[in-house]
Amino acid sequence: MSAAAISGLVVPRAGQSVWLVVFSAAAMGFLAVFVLALATSSAQLARGWEAQLAQTATVRVSAPPEEMEMQTALVMEVLRTTPGIAEARVMEPQEQAALLEVWLGPDLPLDALPMPRLIELRETPQGPDRQGLRLRLSAEAPGAVYDDHTRWRRPLVQAAARLKGVAWGALVLIGGVTCAIIALAASASLASNGQVIKVLRLVGARDRFIASAFVQRISRLALFGAALGTAIAMAALWALPELGGDALGGTAQHMAGIGFQGAGWLLPLLVPPVAMGLAFLASLATAFHVLRGVT
Amino acid sequence: MIVFDGVSHDYGGGALFRDVSLRLEGGSFHFLTGPSGAGKSTLLKLCYGELLPSSGTITLMGQNRRAMTRDQLAEARQRIGVVHQDCQFLDHLTVAQNGGLPMTATGRRLLDADLGDLLVWVGLAEHAEALPPTLSGGERQRAALARAVVAAPSLLLADEPTGNLDWDMSQRLLLLMIELNRMGTAVVIATHDLNLIRFAKAHVNARVLRISARKLTMAGAEL
Known part of the structure; x- marks a missing residue:
């Protein structure tokens, strides 16, 4: 059996930290997709309002x-x-x-x-x-007054731009919270597997091998959890216009505005690998930090 | 290989032993005896770097233990086989996977046939796919010994390796350690079993160290 193969086996599959990583990655993946949808929708909305209002005007004759x-x-x-x-x-x-x-x-x-x-x-x-x-x-x-809607257009576009900014800020926040939770989970996993670390140290395994065994396991769990959350969020977004149409009547048009269009549906597929990347970095830093304290 | 120079070790406020000087050369064979609680296991832990001495200097594979980085300590441990008294394993891996761990976890190649031969020698061929918690005390000790010797270490440290074994199996495992010693491995066995020491002395030039009253002395004349 190779080092790479045994590295994937030395950390037990069961344990509370497994559920902590999967659940938190799923929740964060779900939220990230919704916020991503809000960000892209805001941008589209801003462009749409800008385009619609920019090419219309009114003349009022008194x-x-x-x-x-x-x-x-x-x-x-x-x-x-x-x-x-x-x-x-x-x-x-x-x-x-x-x-x-x-x-x-x-x-x-x-x-x-x-x-x-x-x-x-x-x-x-x-x-x-x-x-x-x-x-x-x-x-x-x-008695004629030309109104190019600038008064209306500017606040609408500004509001949409701010909404987009808030959404991107929320995405960064979600990434940060994901890192923090994964770091906690990694720390819990290392603490609850003291025997594994002790045995690996005894046989001469380096910190790099031990850390990579934990990081590999946690990153895979985060990928799985985030993929699950992303899939649920995408399904919910896909169903959203119909829900709005049936249940909310006139609000349906507004509800239908939150989501992805065309190739934009590929964007949420970035969430699981990004979550895995964040989990990798957070758990790697945590693993080396914890291992420094163990002889 | 391992040099203790004026080593003292304190445990829980009291001194376990004082001013121990010792030189373990390659190819040597030592028994370590002494009453329970005298510090035999602690001395072995100092030998493979799990503990640091309270004072004095330990040179491990040519390097001062205190100055060693974790990677350097890991490299040194790759040359040391350890049989713990409590036989620690990764309980979710099979006996074969645990046995091969010193090789696979350090990126070294291990042939299935070599591992198979070793498991046959320690009498665990039929338990290769068993999980450690299903093994008896004696089987666990044999599995721990297999893991300790699989990488053909330069130094083998065994803490009561035959404590749970019958005499036949004890002799068989001791012969395995003697065979390794003949191939150049230095061996240190902590034991209370005088019969084991006598049996070994009939086959190999073994020295007996006795730790008691906080001192390490050479014994053996009476054995």
């Missing part, structure tokens, strides 16, 4: 009722001749009513109120010269 049609026609003409505007559409009164219903309720007599006219714009990727457009509108139709 005028006395008798001038409203004329002002609207003037604004539409300005928009039609402005480079960077792909499409301009006057919103129907019913659409405007639907937007206000959320805030003012369904029974408000909108017909009796002096409602501004809203024009929805879709911009080209390059977009218009916004300052020039504002000047032209103020000259042609003084």
